[in-house]
Amino acid sequence: MNKAPAPAGSHEGGLPYALAAYGIWGFVPLFFKLLTSVPPVEVLAQRIVWSLPLCFLIMAFRRQIGEYLAVLRDWKVLRLLLASSVLIAVNWLVYIYSIFTDHVLAASLGYYLNPLVNVMLGMVFLGERLSRMQMLAVVIAGVGVAILLAGALDTLWISLTLAFSFGIYGLLRKIAPVGSLPGLSVETTVLLLPSLAVAGYYLAAADGRGFGSESSISLLLMAGGVVTAVPLLLFATAARKMSYAALGFVQYLAPTIQFLLSLFVFDEPLKPVQLVCFLLIWVSIAVFSFDMWRKMRADRMMPAA
Numbered sequence: 001m002n003k004a005p006a007p008a009g010s011h012e013g014g015l016p017y018a019l020a021a022y023g024i025w026g027f028v029p030l031f032f033k034l035l036t037s038v039p040p041v042e043v044l045a046q047r048i049v050w051s052l053p054l055c056f057l058i059m060a061f062r063r064q065i066g067e068y069l070a071v072l073r074d075w076k077v078l079r080l081l082l083a084s085s086v087l088i089a090v091n092w093l094v095y096i097y098s099i100f101t102d103h104v105l106a107a108s109l110g111y112y113l114n115p116l117v118n119v120m121l122g123m124v125f126l127g128e129r130l131s132r133m134q135m136l137a138v139v140i141a142g143v144g145v146a147i148l149l150a151g152a153l154d155t156l157w158i159s160l161t162l163a164f165s166f167g168i169y170g171l172l173r174k175i176a177p178v179g180s181l182p183g184l185s186v187e188t189t190v191l192l193l194p195s196l197a198v199a200g201y202y203l204a205a206a207d208g209r210g211f212g213s214e215s216s217i218s219l220l221l222m223a224g225g226v227v228t229a230v231p232l233l234l235f236a237t238a239a240r241k242m243s244y245a246a247l248g249f250v251q252y253l254a255p256t257i258q259f260l261l262s263l264f265v266f267d268e269p270l271k272p273v274q275l276v277c278f279l280l281i282w283v284s285i286a287v288f289s290f291d292m293w294r295k296m297r298a299d300r301m302m303p304a305a
Helices: 015-035 040-062 065-073 075-100 104-125 132-151 153-175 180-205 215-241 244-250 253-264 272-301
Strands: none
Touching: 015 075, 015 104, 015 215, 015 244, 015 253, 040 065, 040 075, 040 180, 040 215, 065 075, 065 180, 075 104, 075 153, 075 180, 104 132, 104 153, 104 253, 104 272, 132 153, 132 272, 153 215, 180 215, 215 244
């Protein structure tokens, strides 16, 4: 007998997938730093092109090709995935740009904000109610973002774009009635033709920077398919097995790793206004995390019916 999916509000079943996805995303700047000689748009195109074959191999192994084809014939589901594919492409491109331009701190802030965006989206679209402490956490984070408006406006757009694009992407994937792998495969299929056009343009340009310029660069761009598909597949699986609030709770792993990398590996300067913002975000995370821990503890202690 198959095990029933974890109920809403539970983290059972989805937690290992979430930890793996966010752990990979935390360290992925190290990978993309190896490709800074390549135009960001080409990196995006190549990672999409090389993601799809891997998705098909896994689908064939898991016998999910039929589900993939069914989604392509179902307009109600397909339109959700059309929207999610655009959102994830925007998220990827801005993220790659942030790494290439030495703004990993801004990217880290965006992904710190994303769990709080998830909470707000869950409240508005999924009917998940916010406690007073969760509302307080959102307000504190909002103050931190407002402070950035005064002293770091040049990179704030990176943080907000990453937070909201990925937050809405996760929401769409949660409500779309499709499995994680077929859904990801449909998204990459939607993005394939424009990606091939971009990849072909840069290949024809032969400027000595992108795919085909050096074997090491070409192999890294091909490996981008694995780096793209695996954590997204893990995330999509986690999103369907966990409450949106609990999923956001785990997400702090990735921006923490990115924050440490930006300071101690990439030597990015930390402006005073950024430090104040990060401190407020960490306070909001502490408030939110304590509230989540308290609720999970109460759920475990509740006697079974």
